[in-house]
Amino acid sequence: MKPKKSLGQNFLTNQKAVLEIINAGEIKKGENILEIGPGKGALTEKLLETGGKVLAIEKDRELIWFLNEKFAKEIEKGDLIVKEGDILEIDPKNLFKNQEYKIIANIPYYITGAIIEKFLSTDTKPLKMVLLIQKEVAERMVARDKKESILSLATKFYGIPKLVYRVSAGSFFPKPKVDSAVISININNTKVDKKEEELYLNIVKKSFAHKRKMMLGNLKNEIKTVNWENIFEKLKINPKIRGEDLTKEDFLKITKEILNK
Numbered sequence: 487m488k489p490k491k492s493l494g495q496n497f498l499t500n501q502k503a504v505l506e507i508i509n510a511g512e513i514k515k516g517e518n519i520l521e522i523g524p525g526k527g528a529l530t531e532k533l534l535e536t537g538g539k540v541l542a543i544e545k546d547r548e549l550i551w552f553l554n555e556k557f558a559k560e561i562e563k564g565d566l567i568v569k570e571g572d573i574l575e576i577d578p579k580n581l582f583k584n585q586e587y588k589i590i591a592n593i594p595y596y597i598t599g600a601i602i603e604k605f606l607s608t609d610t611k612p613l614k615m616v617l618l619i620q621k622e623v624a625e626r627m628v629a630r631d632k633k634e635s636i637l638s639l640a641t642k643f644y645g646i647p648k649l650v651y652r653v654s655a656g657s658f659f660p661k662p663k664v665d666s667a668v669i670s671i672n673i674n675n676t677k678v679d680k681k682e683e684e685l686y687l688n689i690v691k692k693s694f695a696h697k698r699k700m701m702l703g704n705l706k707n708e709i710k711t712v713n714w715e716n717i718f719e720k721l722k723i724n725p726k727i728r729g730e731d732l733t734k735e736d737f738l739k740i741t742k743e744i745l746n747k
Contacts, residue, residue, distance in 0.1 A: 497525045498592050498618065500657030503668070504532050510616045510650045510670045511590045513538045518587035520612065522573045522601065525549065527556050529592055530566070540566045541581060543573050574600055578608040592618040595662070599623075599637070606644040606673070607683075615671040616650070624649050624667035633730040639690045642734040643683070645673035686741040693729035693737075701729045717743055 498504060507529060513519065515537030524530045524542040526549070533540050534557070544550050553568045560566040574597060581587065589612045593601055598619045605612055625631075627647045629638040641647050650668040655661050692708035693701045702725045705714045718725050721739055723732070 496658040496662050498528050499659050503653045503657050506651040506668050508532050518582050520589045522591040522593050527553055534560050542568045543571050545572050578610045586613055588612050589615045595620050611673050617669050618666055621665040621667040624669040636694050645671045647671045700726050
C-alpha cells in the first residue's frame with residue numbers, strides 16, 4: 487500500500503506515539519470513537535484493544551479494502567465500522583445518532599483546521615478530541631509562547647487544549663518535512679449561546695486582521711458599529727494592546743459587554 491500524496495497520507499509507524507494517543511483518549515469500554523483517516527490501521531488496532539466501538543472514516547478505496555481484510559473479525563463482531571467518505575462532507579449529526587463520542591485520529595495536515603472547526607462548531611460535539619497534527623499548529627493552539635492566536639482563542643472558546651506528546655518526523659512513512667504533536671481538547675458540554683459564539687469569534691478574527699496594528703485599530707476599522715474606545719475604557723483594557731496579549735476571558739468580557747448594551 488503506497489501512501490498517496492494527494493490525500494496527505496503519512497502512515498504512523500511509532501508505537502510509542504500510538505500509545506500516547508490511546509492514553510490521552512482515556513477510552514472506556516463501549517465508548518464511541520470516531521477515527522478519521524485510519525490509514526493502514528496502526529491506531530485502529532490499539533483503539534479496538536481498549537474496548538471502544540470504532541467508526542473509521544476513510545477516503546481511500548484501496549485502504550478500505552485493506553482494512554476490511556485486516557479487521558474482518560472486529561467488523562463481524564460489530565466493534566468496528568469502516569466507512570468510505572470525506573469527513574468534511576459528512577454531517578456530524580449522522581455519525582452516532584446523538585450518542586456521545588470521542589475523536590481520536592492521526593489526521594492529514596492539510597485539513598487540520600477544517601476538521602477542528604467543523605467538530606467544535608457543530609451542535610453534536612465530541613466529548614474529547616485527541617489528534618496527531620503538525621507540531622507548529624499544536625503549539626500555536628495552546629499558545630505555548632504565551633501569545634494567543636485566532637486558532638488558540640477559537641479552540642479555547644469550546645474547550646481546553648493540551649499538548650500531550652511531540653512526535654518526530656521519522657515516526658511516519660513517508661517522512662514528512664516537519665515534526666508532529668499529539669494534542670488533546672477536552673470539550674465543554676455546556677450549551678453554547680449562538681449569539682455569543684458568533685460575536686466572540688468575529689471579534690477574535692477582526693482583532694488579528696492586521697498583525698502589525700494594535701487590536702483597537704483593527705476593531706475600529708473592521709467593526710464600525712461599536713464604540714471601541716468606550717468598551718476598552720470601561721473594561722480597563724490598554725488601548726495599545728495587541729490581540730495576542732489578551733486571554734479568552736478578556737475576549738469574553740468584551741463580547742458580553744457588547745451583547746448587554
